[in-house]
Amino acid sequence: MNILVIGSGGREHALCWKLAQSPKVSKIFCAPGNAGTSQVAENVDIKAEDLPHLLKFAKEKSIDLTVVGPEVPLVLGIVDLFESQGLKIFGPSQAAAQIEGSKIFAKELMKKYKIPTAAFASFTDPSDAKKFAKKLGAPVVIKADGLAAGKGVIIAETLSAAEQAIDSMKDFGEAGKKIVVEEYLEGEEASILCFTDGKTIIPMASAQDHKRVNDNDEGPNTGGMGAYSPAPIVTPELLEKVQHEILVPTIKGMESEGMPYKGVLYVGIMVTKNGPKVLEYNARFGDPETQCILPRLKTDLVDILRSTIDVRLSTISIEWDPRPAVCVVLASGGYPGAYTKGIKIKGLNDARQLDDVIIFHAGTAEKEGQIVTAGGRVLGVVGLGETIRHAIDRSYMAVKMIDFEGMHYRTDIGRKALKR
Ligand code: AMP
Ligand code: GLY
Numbered sequence: 001m002n003i004l005v006i007g008s009g010g011r012e013h014a015l016c017w018k019l020a021q022s023p024k025v026s027k028i029f030c031a032p033g034n035a036g037t038s039q040v041a042e043n044v045d046i047k048a049e050d051l052p053h054l055l056k057f058a059k060e061k062s063i064d065l066t067v068v069g070p071e072v073p074l075v076l077g078i079v080d081l082f083e084s085q086g087l088k089i090f091g092p093s094q095a096a097a098q099i100e101g102s103k104i105f106a107k108e109l110m111k112k113y114k115i116p117t118a119a120f121a122s123f124t125d126p127s128d129a130k131k132f133a134k135k136l137g138a139p140v141v142i143k144a145d146g147l148a149a150g151k152g153v154i155i156a157e158t159l160s161a162a163e164q165a166i167d168s169m170k171d172f173g174e175a176g177k178k179i180v181v182e183e184y185l186e187g188e189e190a191s192i193l194c195f196t197d198g199k200t201i202i203p204m205a206s207a208q209d210h211k212r213v214n215d216n217d218e219g220p221n222t223g224g225m226g227a228y229s230p231a232p233i234v235t236p237e238l239l240e241k242v243q244h245e246i247l248v249p250t251i252k253g254m255e256s257e258g259m260p261y262k263g264v265l266y267v268g269i270m271v272t273k274n275g276p277k278v279l280e281y282n283a284r285f286g287d288p289e290t291q292c293i294l295p296r297l298k299t300d301l302v303d304i305l306r307s308t309i310d311v312r313l314s315t316i317s318i319e320w321d322p323r324p325a326v327c328v329v330l331a332s333g334g335y336p337g338a339y340t341k342g343i344k345i346k347g348l349n350d351a352r353q354l355d356d357v358i359i360f361h362a363g364t365a366e367k368e369g370q371i372v373t374a375g376g377r378v379l380g381v382v383g384l385g386e387t388i389r390h391a392i393d394r395s396y397m398a399v400k401m402i403d404f405e406g407m408h409y410r411t412d413i414g415r416k417a418l419k420r
Contacts, residue, residue, distance in 0.1 A: 007069025036361025333406020
């Protein structure tokens with residue numbers, strides 16, 4: 001089979017790496033990819049948002065299966081486009097991807113199908129939004145309706161911060177024209193990703209992301225500074241509750257709305273004292289969760305993706321490696337703010353020789369035969385171990401062998417899991 005993976009981050013390197021293990025796969029292309037994907041796939045210089053060229057390429061190369069990493073092409077309708085031309089592609093339709101593309105769509109869906117989530121209201125007029133924020137009281141959460149590359153959510157600790165946040169929504173352009181104001185939820189977060197063909201739902205191994213840039217969850221939000229799997233907070237009892245109260249009604253709700261959901265559904269939950277509540281939905285694999293989930297997947301990913309597309313996921317059983325995995329993200333100096341690119345990365349070859357260590361590239365590129373930085377999140381260093389402690393040690397052992405100017409990372413990835 002010829003496979004096309006769309007995207008250029010750590011998640012896409014992990015997808016290419018896992019797909020390359022399938023005996024059914026003869027060739028993988030990654031558009032546009034990074035210096036890591038080029039080790040297992042052929043990079044193609046087409047941007048993830050350039051739907052017409054992606055389609056042309058898929059036809060020319062007789063691609064048998066396309067796997068979409070990021071949300072933007074999904075929200076732009078890549079699945080509908082490819083399917084209309086008879087091409088097999090993994091991911092939700094444009095209508096179904098609204099679950100991530102519009103926070104208001106997601107909140108209204110949850111309200112209609114009684115899926116637990118924070119109390120909210122949506123607004124187009126900033127002064128109405130401010131009145132509602134005042135009614136809810138601080139802390140309060142302000143969200144841009146549309147896609148904002150993970151930056152559209154502001155937790156306002158005070159009412160004046162909330163007012164500022166509401167005013168700042170216009171900086172997101174079209175995405176910030178509508179605003180959600182919602183209740184602040186307290187608890188511990190977890191990510192539940194599942195494969196679903198619209199009928200059957202199979203949760204993946206659980207994971208937990210680390211969104212803040214600094215240790216102890218301090219500093220601004222990022223795209224994710226690390227993750228671990230499994231997340232001990234997701235006990236079998238909690239997962240059962242999430243299935244029953246969240247996953248099943250979401251998938252049934254989408255079907256009732258005439259938008260059957262196929263692909264990966266990612267549910268970000270807050271485990272509150274009143275049970276799990278939905279923070280957000282994503283219409284795709286999480287990044288960096290995927291980097292520690294896929295190394296634990298024993299089943300052939302091609303079989304899972306094909307049976308999802310063909311609506312026969314009920315025939316598949318998925319096996320997991322019981323060993324925990326930890327992914328530490330190495331970021332560019334200044335990230336999540338401005339940073340410099342093109343800095344030489346040292347120590348990669350030695351670090352990748354370590355047993356039970358996998359290094360996924362994110363913002364990297366090849367320049368004159370050397371691997372250099374090309375983004376904010378540069379590498380995801382994954383360690384596997386018999387216990388979470390061992391996985392943490394493995395991962396940081398590899399981290400210490402790698403260096404580039406300005407490199408920074410959190411030193412506490414996975415620590416929360418040790419407390420349980
Ligand atoms: P989202 O993109 O909606 O997941 O929001 C990004 C992050 O903001 C989440 O991972 C949470 O840490 C936080 N967040 C979002 N909504 C809430 C809420 N209602 N209460 C508390 N924290 C929230
Ligand atoms: N890890 C958060 C995300 O993928 O959106």
